Amino acid sequence: MEMNHKMIVHNSHYVVKGTVIALAAVLGMGVASANPVGNSYKVATMPQVKSMLKQDSGKVSGNTVIYTGKKVHVVVAAVLPGFPFPSYEIHDVKNPTLKIPAGATVDVTFINTNKGFGHSFDITQKAPPYAVMPVINPIVAGTGFSPVPEEGKFGYADFTWQAKAGTYYYVCQIPGHAATGMFGKIEVE
Numbered sequence: 001m002e003m004n005h006k007m008i009v010h011n012s013h014y015v016v017k018g019t020v021i022a023l024a025a026v027l028g029m030g031v032a033s034a035n036p037v038g039n040s041y042k043v044a045t046m047p048q049v050k051s052m053l054k055q056d057s058g059k060v061s062g063n064t065v066i067y068t069g070k071k072v073h074v075v076v077a078a079v080l081p082g083f084p085f086p087s088y089e090i091h092d093v094k095n096p097t098l099k100i101p102a103g104a105t106v107d108v109t110f111i112n113t114n115k116g117f118g119h120s121f122d123i124t125q126k127a128p129p130y131a132v133m134p135v136i137n138p139i140v141a142g143t144g145f146s147p148v149p150e151e152g153k154f155g156y157a158d159f160t161w162q163a164k165a166g167t168y169y170y171v172c173q174i175p176g177h178a179a180t181g182m183f184g185k186i187e188v189e
Helices: 023-027 046-053
Strands: 006-010 013-017 042-044 059-061 064-066 071-078 097-100 105-112 122-124 154-162 166-171 183-188
Touching: 042 046, 046 071, 046 105, 046 154, 071 097
Parallel strands: 064 097, 071 105, 097 183
Antiparallel strands: 006 013, 042 154, 059 064, 105 154, 122 166, 166 183
């Protein structure tokens, strides 16, 4: 039996490479298209991660990160040292609300710096609370499940989303993560 599984996106559904399981079917996800990255995680060192985090184009106002313009770059980390598990961090703010202009092209860079777990970054219109096994019907099947970082190396992935007016949520679909607080709100106006 193969034990080295890898998450990929195939025909807009998450699947485990090497196993005949479509996670989307198991969890009941109706995955929409965004430009999913599948297994295209790249590797970065901590100095590279710190450099990437500075490339986020938003400005912090309290617990909100505000983006302007027709093209924005959101850089998300999970879980940076010093932050509670599980959480996302953007501009050193835990699970901030993101305000994005309607019609903007949103380039997302998702980085997993948590050495103990994989994570995902998916966008949905389903509001919290979330179950241990969240069925969120993502409108953006963002990153798939990230690999667990190795010593000194961290996985990251990029995807692009065309933001339409509405209220959305970014959510980690690893069982138990969203239920214990690994999500945030996105307001597109």
